[in-house]
Amino acid sequence: MAKKVTKQFKLMAPGGKATPAPPLGPVLGANGVNPGQFITKFNDLTKALNGRMVGCVVTVYGDKSFDIEIKTSPVSALIKDAIKIEKGSSTPNTNKVGKITKAQVQKIAEEKIKDLNTTSLDAAMRIVAGSARSMGVTVEGM
DSSP states (O other), rough: OOOOEEEEEEEEEETTTOOOTTTTTHHHTTTTHHHHHHHHHHHHHHHHGGTTTTEEEEEEEESEEEEEEOOOOOHHHHHHHHHTTSSOOOOTTOOOOEEHHHHHHHHHHHHHHHHHHHSSSSHHHHHHHHHHTTTTTEETOO
C-alpha cells in the first residue's frame, strides 16, 4: 500500500551547505519535517553543487517520512556562473552587465532542459537567451 501524502512544498537552499538555521529550519518544522534529517539528506544529495542555489520539492507522508526531489539551479544563477557576474542589471534595456556566447547558452539549456516546459534544445536555448536578456546580458550569436 502506498504512503499517504500529507504535504508537498518547494524550497531553495545552497547545495551541500544547507543549515537548519532560518529560513530553512522554521519552514521544515512547520511542514512536519525533522530539520536535522532533512539537512543531512539534502547536503548528501547536493554536495557536488558546492553552494550553488538548488531548488527541491519535498513530499511529506503521514508517518512523518519525506522524499526530496532535487531540481536544477535557476537559469539566472547558471548564467551568472557562466559569465562570472555578481548580479544582473537593474535596467537591462540600457545598462548591459556582460556577454554570453551561443555555446554557453547551449550548455545551460542542455543542463536545464529537464526542468523546462520543452523537449526541444532550440526552444530551451531561446528560453535561456530570453532570461539572459532580461538580466541585462548581451547574447552573442543568436
